Amino acid sequence: MIRSLLLATAALAIASPSLASSRAAIVPAPASDTPREGAFSLDARTVISAPANDAQAQASARYLADLLARSRGLKLAVRAPKAGERAIVLERGGPAGEAYGLTVAPQALTIRSSGDAGLFYGAVTAWQLATATPGKGAVVLPARVIEDAPRFGWRGLMLDSARHFQDVAFVKGLIDRMALSKFNTLHWHLVDDQGWRLEIKKYPKLTEVGAWRVPAGTAAAADIDPKTGKPRVIGGYYTQDQVREIVAYAAARHITIVPEIETPGHAHAPIVAYPQLGSAASPPTATSGDWGVFPYLYNVDETTFAFLDDVLTEVVALFPSRYIHVGGDEAVKDQWKSNPAVQARMKELHIGSEAQLQGWFISRIEQMLKAKGRKLVGWDEILEGGVAPDATVMSWRGIDGAIIAAKLGHDTILSPAPTLYLNHRQTNSPEEMPGRGQVVGLKEVYDYEPMPAALNADEQHHVLGVQANLWTEHVRTQDRAPLMYYPRATALAETAWSPAARKDWGDFADRLPVELDRYRSLSLPFGEAALKARALAAPSGAGAQVTLLGAEDVGQIRYTIDGSAPSPAARAYKAPFDVPLGTTVRAQAFRGQAALAPASATVIDARAARTRVSQDLKSCTQGIVLNLEDDGPVRGERARFLVDVMNPCWIYERADLSGVAEIEAAVGQIPFNFQIGADVEKIKFRPPATPAGELEVRQGSCEGAVVATLPLAPAAKSDGVTVLKAPLKGAGRADLCFSFTQKALEPLWVLDRVTLVTGHDR
């Protein structure tokens, strides 16, 4: 068995990286940073000062004091300095808006901006200078002059609170973190098929009904709530008081919250609450724990527009944002096509297609927003069927939406899938959180250039900025969200803030360990799995060949096989190497002298060399893979399976069959809770030979001869994974293909891991 020991974070070898230049380790990198002679000593006697009658400057001074206290343990007084006292001085004048100047000189660190946001960002940079060297207490800051201003005005992250709900403290925590990276926009996805999360006083059922659901799967269905005698529901919503509190919290950190109220699709939850809003002949009667694209659309009755107008009236009263997001994506038109009232309305309006009806629908909403003094933003589907006159387009299906929008004279925001969709895994490590299976690594996010080359200088002015999105279908618990956002959001922050010419992957990677230490100093979690080294073994002669994986593009893996902890001086991993069975391989990724994550320790034994988890198996086809969490047990650890739900089939490449006597497979079942319309017909299974079905193992190819059959009956009643065994004999190396026989789609059988057991292990 592979055993991974995680060494304590405290044991990390910490040292500042040798920076390629004398620039400070600030993330996002400032526009210009020029070293000067001398240094500023920051210690507990340093004071922070701001003009006495300037509430915003005072707030930024206190914000800096709080950050320094929490990260460095330096408790600085916020007051006017006495003669001769060293001070961090926030002062007015100079750059406007979000821009600021910062000077570090022996007697003072001065932050200057005439803008409130500029002073705030200067304070964030001052904190980063004070934490560029890890540790607690006093620190010496080399003198420098920084001139800084953002590249883009829209520097966004999206949080999907509809698919899974996060509490108020989480949202505030995300806002806090965004401020540290100079993000200024939180796009808050509050409505989707699976949940309506915003209290609307006029329509209480939106949250009484639409904010709660029974999760998919048999485990949740069997989890009866003693209070109701029915399956326990999950969910929640934000009261208007809570929203006001969050909006104010964000504003204090110079972050605008742009709420999203989805129309005309992704409307299952509100239609369950108020069926008269829908277009289907038989409206849905229960909220749903399915994912995918639901067919339910709002109808186009005037009463429905009145409802949306009422909702938006309450929305704009809560959110001062200039922009209100109204969705517009993935509205499949089947229900509009088959609804006589919708068709009659189209005739009356001389609208020739359902796509144009959507254009008309979104234009109606734009008029409502305009009347309330706001601007509409929508996903790029709003370009289809006639774009509303002043709409801003968020380009997610690649960048074409942004190009078309800008060429038509519309503002646009770049948020393309998959690169800026942080619901994708950032590593194929089995420790990685559930999410979409295609890996979107840190470097891919960093390297993303948002300005489309197809736009001329005039058109480029329509590009407001860039945004990364966290959809939460597979982010079941809120503690996992930061592990998906970070550190990739930090990489995007640099794209959003720093001048394009300042971007340099190697330089960013040099600054990364410092930034990660800042997170550690504030106890802010981030996705460490992608930065960890891990060992994957395969049989080799009497021993095993070890491949080390992890921290690709970011660091150098170093390892030991003598029991000692890896250090920056340990052997650098270059290529797979052989070890005797029983060896413990300790591996850790470093950037220069700095460890990126804790070390792993893997005992390489005969089982480890012949075990593959689903994440290390190959998918049989080029379909979309998901890293899905089991639906059970309801409480406690759940398995994670990498699976193509359209073709659940895995290949163990070049498996060593010599001496193998038996195969062990750990299998699980998951609900098929994907709304994929007619595509469901494309999913094919071989028919089962026994009532519960079988796992079939084929050799050579997926059409090859069956070499082992594992009946599923012993696993049929289990909520978790079950280990099945069957004899398997072979010789040499061959690909093994694994697939399940099934009568029906539900539940879907999935492979967790497979071990080839030699006669000699048994």
Ligand code: ACM
């Ligand atoms: C989207 O991902 N449907 C905007």
